[in-house]
Amino acid sequence: MGTMTSIVFLFVCWTIKDNLKIPDTRGKYVFITGCDSGFGNLLAQRLHKKGFSVIAACLTEKGSDELKACTSQNLKTVVLNVTNAESIDNAVTYVAEETGSKGLYGLVNNAGRATPIGPTDWLDMEDFHKVLNVNLIGLIEVTIKFLPLLKKGSGRIVNVASVMGRLAFGGGGYCLSKCGVESFSDSLRRDMQHFGVKVSIIEPGFFKTGVTNLEIIEKDLHRLWNRLTPEIRYAYGDKYFDNYLKVQRLSMKTLCSSDISKVTNCMEHALTARYPRTRYGAGWDAKFFWLPLSYAPAVVADVMLKIMLPQPNGIKNSVAKNQVDV
Numbered sequence: 441m442g443t444m445t446s447i448v449f450l451f452v453c454w455t456i457k458d459n460l461k462i463p464d465t466r467g468k469y470v471f472i473t474g475c476d477s478g479f480g481n482l483l484a485q486r487l488h489k490k491g492f493s494v495i496a497a498c499l500t501e502k503g504s505d506e507l508k509a510c511t512s513q514n515l516k517t518v519v520l521n522v523t524n525a526e527s528i529d530n531a532v533t534y535v536a537e538e539t540g541s542k543g544l545y546g547l548v549n550n551a552g553r554a555t556p557i558g559p560t561d562w563l564d565m566e567d568f569h570k571v572l573n574v575n576l577i578g579l580i581e582v583t584i585k586f587l588p589l590l591k592k593g594s595g596r597i598v599n600v601a602s603v604m605g606r607l608a609f610g611g612g613g614y615c616l617s618k619c620g621v622e623s624f625s626d627s628l629r630r631d632m633q634h635f636g637v638k639v640s641i642i643e644p645g646f647f648k649t650g651v652t653n654l655e656i657i658e659k660d661l662h663r664l665w666n667r668l669t670p671e672i673r674y675a676y677g678d679k680y681f682d683n684y685l686k687v688q689r690l691s692m693k694t695l696c697s698s699d700i701s702k703v704t705n706c707m708e709h710a711l712t713a714r715y716p717r718t719r720y721g722a723g724w725d726a727k728f729f730w731l732p733l734s735y736a737p738a739v740v741a742d743v744m745l746k747i748m749l750p751q752p753n754g755i756k757n758s759v760a761k762n763q764v765d766v
């Protein structure tokens with residue numbers, strides 16, 4: 441009875457603390473990367489409605505114009521390519537001028553890409569670089585260059601990782617980059633606590649956006665499959681590629697939620713709560729499947745993923761053939 445009461449009491453206290461808000465959003469500047477589409481785009485509009493002064497960074501001029509068209513003076517846009525040092529420097533200069541003596545209140549590192557993604561022996565170094573440069577190296581460079589403004593504003597950093605940063609499946613730079621974001625954010629949080637800068641990590645499950653766009657993923661998988669050597673294609677078997685596409689289509693259709701506000705709500709909490717959380721699992725699949733599975737023993741996760749993913753066909757044959765040759 442005593443234990444039960446204590447648990448309820450602690451839960452109530454935690455809930456109250458978690459629901460406390462900062463007093464005012466007006467005059468607080470938030471800078472968001474990757475606002476052309478998806479989470480970043482929705483967050484920019486949401487924060488703008490909440491009264492924040494939003495500076496939304498878009499990769500393209502087109503994305504920037506479209507976002508500006510549907511908002512007011514309190515939302516400014518800049519063009520930013522996070523893999524380009526000069527582009528980051530320009531954004532920092534612009535934000536420094538806009539924010540003046542106030543400094544920056546929020547930095548949301550949201551820009552990211554998923555492709556190329558596929559079995560590891562289908563990929564070359566360029567494929568890895570393409571993703572790591574945006575999702576990890578770009579995120580680190582943006583963060584480091586904005587830190588002086590964030591310290592000035594006693595600000596907050598919100599980094600978008602993924603459940604795939606906790607549980608790695610599907611080869612390529614994506615899982616590595618998101619695991620790197622987790623690790624970078626943990627060190628950053630511990631280093632910056634002394635300077636009044638808070639750091640939160642968002643771990644979304646699967647959502648319907650640009651990074652889960654089937655057309656883009658399938659087009660890139662065809663590119664990878666078509667350039668494979670006959671040996672590797674033989675080892676996987678012709679059926680494998682078709683099965684891979686089928687599983688991909690089915691899983692994207694059934695797994696991806698179209699309610700992306702589940703993710704932006706977490707980002708908003710990280711920016712508006714008096715005490716932002718360290719980690720946010722966003723979406724039911726993240727909370728009840730992917731994150732728990734990531735804590736399970738590796739053998740459990742391995743079996744689950746083996747059931748879910750297609751199996752290469754020819755591996756045993758090619759191994760047997762090699763053994764005969766020897």
Ligand SMILES: NC(=O)c1ccc[n+]([C@@H]2O[C@H](COP(=O)([O-])OP(=O)(O)OC[C@H]3O[C@@H](n4cnc5c(N)ncnc54)[C@H](OP(=O)(O)O)[C@@H]3O)[C@@H](O)[C@H]2O)c1
Pocket residue numbers: 473474475476477478479480498499500503520521522523550551552553554574578600601602603643644645646647648649650651652
């Ligand atoms: N959707 C999911 O299921 C999911 C799950 C976990 C984590 N995430 C993460 O959530 C973040 C937002 O993605 P999203 O789902 O909202 O997909 P999205 O609609 O594709 O948004 C990603 C944004 O990043 C931009 N971007 C790509 N390369 C860039 C670069 N070099 N510099 C600056 N911006 C760049 C994209 O621009 P373009 O549109 O012009 O390419 C796009 O606006 C990403 O970090 C992603 O990895 C997504």
Ligand SMILES: *[C@@H]1O[C@H](CO)[C@@H](O)[C@H](O)[C@H]1NC(C)=O
Pocket residue numbers: 499521523524
């Ligand atoms: C972003 O910058 C990189 C490196 O400078 C470049 O290769 C890429 O094409 C740029 N992307 C866009 C959309 O401008």
